[in-house]
Amino acid sequence: LPMSGKPIDELVRDLVQYDRKWERERLEFAVVKNQLESELVTVRAELAAAESVNRDLRRRVVMLEVALRQERRRTSDEHSPSIDRAELNGSSVDPQALDKALQHFEDRIPRARQLRCKDVLIQHLKQLQLDPSELAPEPLDETFQKELLSGLRVQPPESDVNEADEGQPGPVEDSGLAQPIGRTQTLRAAQSVRLRSHLDGIRCIAVDPDSGIVVSAGEDGLVKGWRLGAALREGEDVESYISLRGHTEAVLAVACLPQDMVVFSAGIPAAPRESVIHAWRLPDHTYDAYAAKHPGDQRLGRLVGHTDSVWSLAVSYSGRFLASASADTTVRIWSKEALRDAETANEIRSFSVGRDGVVEVPSAVCWLSTDGDRKIVAGCVSGACVVLDSETGVQLSQLRPENSGCIASLRSHPLEPILASAFVDGFVRLYDVRLSETSAMVREFRQHGDAVTCVDINQGASLLATSSHDGLIRLLDVRQGAVLEALEPHHRPKYDELIHCVAFTPFGVVSGGADGDLVVFPDTVPSC
Numbered sequence: 001l002p003m004s005g006k007p008i009d010e011l012v013r014d015l016v017q018y019d020r021k022w023e024r025e026r027l028e029f030a031v032v033k034n035q036l037e038s039e040l041v042t043v044r045a046e047l048a049a050a051e052s053v054n055r056d057l058r059r060r061v062v063m064l065e066v067a068l069r070q071e072r073r074r075t076s077d078e079h080s081p082s083i084d085r086a087e088l089n090g091s092s093v094d095p096q097a098l099d100k101a102l103q104h105f106e107d108r109i110p111r112a113r114q115l116r117c118k119d120v121l122i123q124h125l126k127q128l129q130l131d132p133s134e135l136a137p138e139p140l141d142e143t144f145q146k147e148l149l150s151g152l153r154v155q156p157p158e159s160d161v162n163e164a165d166e167g168q169p170g171p172v173e174d175s176g177l178a179q180p181i182g183r184t185q186t187l188r189a190a191q192s193v194r195l196r197s198h199l200d201g202i203r204c205i206a207v208d209p210d211s212g213i214v215v216s217a218g219e220d221g222l223v224k225g226w227r228l229g230a231a232l233r234e235g236e237d238v239e240s241y242i243s244l245r246g247h248t249e250a251v252l253a254v255a256c257l258p259q260d261m262v263v264f265s266a267g268i269p270a271a272p273r274e275s276v277i278h279a280w281r282l283p284d285h286t287y288d289a290y291a292a293k294h295p296g297d298q299r300l301g302r303l304v305g306h307t308d309s310v311w312s313l314a315v316s317y318s319g320r321f322l323a324s325a326s327a328d329t330t331v332r333i334w335s336k337e338a339l340r341d342a343e344t345a346n347e348i349r350s351f352s353v354g355r356d357g358v359v360e361v362p363s364a365v366c367w368l369s370t371d372g373d374r375k376i377v378a379g380c381v382s383g384a385c386v387v388l389d390s391e392t393g394v395q396l397s398q399l400r401p402e403n404s405g406c407i408a409s410l411r412s413h414p415l416e417p418i419l420a421s422a423f424v425d426g427f428v429r430l431y432d433v434r435l436s437e438t439s440a441m442v443r444e445f446r447q448h449g450d451a452v453t454c455v456d457i458n459q460g461a462s463l464l465a466t467s468s469h470d471g472l473i474r475l476l477d478v479r480q481g482a483v484l485e486a487l488e489p490h491h492r493p494k495y496d497e498l499i500h501c502v503a504f505t506p507f508g509v510v511s512g513g514a515d516g517d518l519v520v521f522p523d524t525v526p527s528c
Contacts (some may be wrong), residue, residue: 191522192522193232193522194518194519194520195226195231195238196516197224197243197516197518198216198218198517198518199220200218200250200516201218201497201500201514201516202501202512202516202517203218203219203250203251203252203267203500204216204218204253204254204512205254205503205510206254206255206256207256207503207510208256208258209258209459209505209506210258210259213282214503215254215256215263216240216254217247217253217254218250219250220250220516221247221249221251221267222243222247222251223246223247223251223254223278224240224243224244225241225242228505228507228520229507231520232507232522240289241287242289242298244263244298246280247267247270248270249270252267252309252310252311252312253265253310253324254313255313255315256315258319260281260336261284262281262300262336263280263282264279264280264313265278265280266278266306266324267309269307269309274304275307275309275310276304277302277303277306277324278299278302278303279303279336280298280299281299281300282298283298300339300343301339301345302344303339303346303347304345304346305332305346306324306328306330306332307326307328308326308328309327310324310326310327311326311327311362312324312325312362312364312379312410314367314376315367316373317369318373320335320336320337320373322334323365323366323376324365325363325365325378327361329353329360330352330353330362331353331378332350332351333348335348349391353386353395355386355395360378360381360384360386362378362381363380363406363407364407364408364410365378365379365410366411367390367412368387368412368419369412369413369415370412370416370417371417373390374391375387375396376390377412377419377433379407379409380406383404383405383407384399385398385399385419386399387399397437398437399433399437399441400437403425404423404425406423406424407421407422407423407424408454409421409453409454409455410455411457412457413457413461414459415461416461417432417433417434419431419433420455420464422453422455424452426448426449426450426451426468427444427445427452428447428448428452428455429441429444429445430442430444443481445466445483447466448468448470448472449468450469450498451468452467453468453469453500454499454502455502456502456503456504457478457504459504462477462478462479463476463477463478464476464477465503465504465509467499467500467501467502468498469498469499471488472486472487473487473488473489473499473509474486475487475524487509489519490519491511491513491514491515491517491519492513492514492517497514498513498514499513500512500513507522509521
């Protein structure tokens with residue numbers, strides 16, 4: 001301040017005002033600094049998320065390029081027209097220029113859409129003054145064209161069909177004898193849509209019938225949500241609309257709670273004796289996986305209590321409870337209300353399955369639809385189906401066929417006290433839980449040549465779908481016991497495994513395979 005002839009009191013007052021102004025400016029600077037720091041943190045988080053998405057996309061592009069090159073090499077040897085180098089040497093076309101054009105075309109294929117690959121090739125052939133029509137493959141045989149247009153319906157071999165099977169297969173008798181395949185059953189390469197996004201085999205599928213969303217999970221540790229309506233409109237070139245990451249090992253079971261758009265997933269534990277069931281909230285249809293900002297974490301919480309792999313999950317028909325079957329020999333009941341108070345919740349009840357001091361290992365679980373939330377059924381490795389009281393854990397009955405294998409899947413009939421079970425010995429058995437243990441099995445099917453991995457019943461309660469490692473999906477009439485149709489989704493084998501799961505959806509039948517593909521048959525009977 002200029003030292004003028006001001007009195008001391010005025011100088012002091014000016015100094016106080018100057019100090020207050022400086023302090024105010026310092027505070028304003030601190031506020032601006034904090035705002036910039038928070039924006040910097042947000043930008044860094046968005047950049048890290050974008051880099052993670054880019055890494056994931058680059059990895060998928062590399063995998064697709066490798067798979068496309070392998071498929072192109074395989075198909076080029078079988079169907080591509082051959083070009084005689086000697087004829088090219090005698091013509092005006094430079095072989096090196098042809099090789100360069102073809103190499104440029106091969107480099108363009110991974111980045112060009114499938115429908116434009118032919119246009120790109122024709123364009124480069126015209127630049128070399130070659131007529132594309134001369135290099136076209138020979139036309140298909142007329143007989144093969146008719147079979148292709150008719151849906152490739154193939155009749156079973158004559159040696160596998162008896163003369164008595166000329167008519168419609170009749171109902172299976174209650175004696176439990178398996179019915180042979182009749183002539184009316186057809187193996188159909190139906191119109192299908194193949195969805196590729198998983199990096200390893202798909203182990204389980206869950207369906208939300210209200211929204212039409214299908215949830216898949218598998219050995220890559222990912223839980224993915226699919227909008228099948230968009231997939232059927234856009235074809236095979238569609239990604240899952242959300243990927244839920246939280247598992248570090250294979251996911252073996254998923255279950256949907258349609259009322260709240262909640263998904264439960266579980267599988268192999270990441271650490272010994274620390275098996276966790278994850279709960280997720282599915283976003284609505286406006287969710288964009290590649291948006292810079294997301295509404296938040298989709299995790300709702302964790303259900304902790306199992307000490308070994310969880311093989312099966314089932315939501316009760318009221319939506320209040322979740323049942324789980326684990327390799328730790330227990331069946332546990334969980335309440336969804338517990339997740340509202342804490343991120344981690346424990347089971348409300350835990351049961352051991354067995355009889356006469358013999359402890360069974362449950363491999364599948366489901367709720368009986370006709371008894372509300374009172375009864376659950378545990379399918380065991382020994383082949384026994386144990387009916388339990390969900391409140392007390394008392395074993396009500398045990399259904400055990402002779403010389404059966406492990407139970408892979410269980411489904412309850414939506415309207416009747418009927419239980420459908422899939423066995424690894426190739427059988428599908430139907431039980432009436434109202435009958436005594438010795439007479440409860442009312443039907444038995446043996447239509448697969450390998451282990452039956454999954455069974456599902458549509459909401460109309462008239463169709464039964466089964467999947468197997470023989471590569472087929474069979475649709476059966478629940479009332480008549482007749483095999484209506486066999487679908488072949490053409491999953492690629494992984495070791496001795498082909499199809500892990502099958503489910504009815506509002507859009508048709510969906511299967512998940514060991515090759516990581518999800519195959520949709522939109523022209524099959526829907527679930528409603």
